[in-house]
Amino acid sequence: MDGTDDYVLDEQVGFLMRRANQRHLAIFARSIPDLTPTQFAALARLCELERVSQNALGRATAMDAATIKGVVDRLRARGLVEVTPDEVDQRRVVLAPSEAGRALFRSLQARAASITAETLAPLSDGERETFLSLLRRLV
């Protein structure tokens, strides 16, 4: 039992992912101060899907129903998302990006791409590919 039980926090994948995520979040906030990563993800998906229900958007962006509600509320409050009741299913609301939402997304697209680049900047091109493909298998 000499070395089997040493638990080194700094080598745990969860701790490393948390810290890597912190660094990425800081890069994002510096580059796009107006929108959080979550809000941007929701807006991006909405621009891609055009018309979806709230929960469906949540599933498409890996967010809980309770979480997506708050995100959509904040996007709505800023006029980036429009909400209309679904005509057939009375439980649903249909979300769509407003013209302002679409314009904002377009204007931020390039910056968003550069955020990914900056996050991965410590790695070489090949390492980036490797990292992303391994990461994709851990979702």
Place this chain on the structure above:
Amino acid sequence: MDGTDDYVLDEQVGFLMRRANQRHLAIFARSIPDLTPTQFAALARLCELERVSQNALGRATAMDAATIKGVVDRLRARGLVEVTPDEVDQRRVVLAPSEAGRALFRSLQARAASITAETLAPLSDGERETFLSLLRRLV
């Protein structure tokens, strides 16, 4: 300008990290329901450092001063951490794991290690090494 502006959310490192983290958090919560990953990290560091101030523990676990306060409060409420005022520096409080805290950490250590293993289970041994070493460079 045909393909330069397609922003694919699912390929962004932030989105992938968020989802990989979600999966890891779910594994953690299933395996150690009593403690959050953050609380466990703080407890682990505390067992390693024995006696630290609150903010110092926060820095050692990559937590904001406001964040570590809440974490320590909850650990204290469960009797896992003991607090004494620092004798020299009157601003500081000195944290130390209680006997119960040390015992809990010891009893969870193996499970914590298996959480890392389960999180990385989709990868082969070599891929795990690669992933961790790349991830370590992104913190």
Place this chain on the structure above:
DNA sequence: CCGCGATTGTTGGTATACAAGCGGATTTTG
């Protein structure tokens, strides 16, 4: 057509997380 399970959106509660700002203590510096 009736009932029952599933889905939709909502709410409340808990737990990170960070920014900003506070008063107080300590250390550095001029």
Place this chain on the structure above:
DNA sequence: CAAAATCCGCTTGTATACCAACAATCGCGG
């Protein structure tokens, strides 16, 4: 030694994030 800078812990406010519970609605089987 006094002023400035720094550090300490705290609080407030905002934003994820998830769970659990809820009413309203929908769809399907009988």
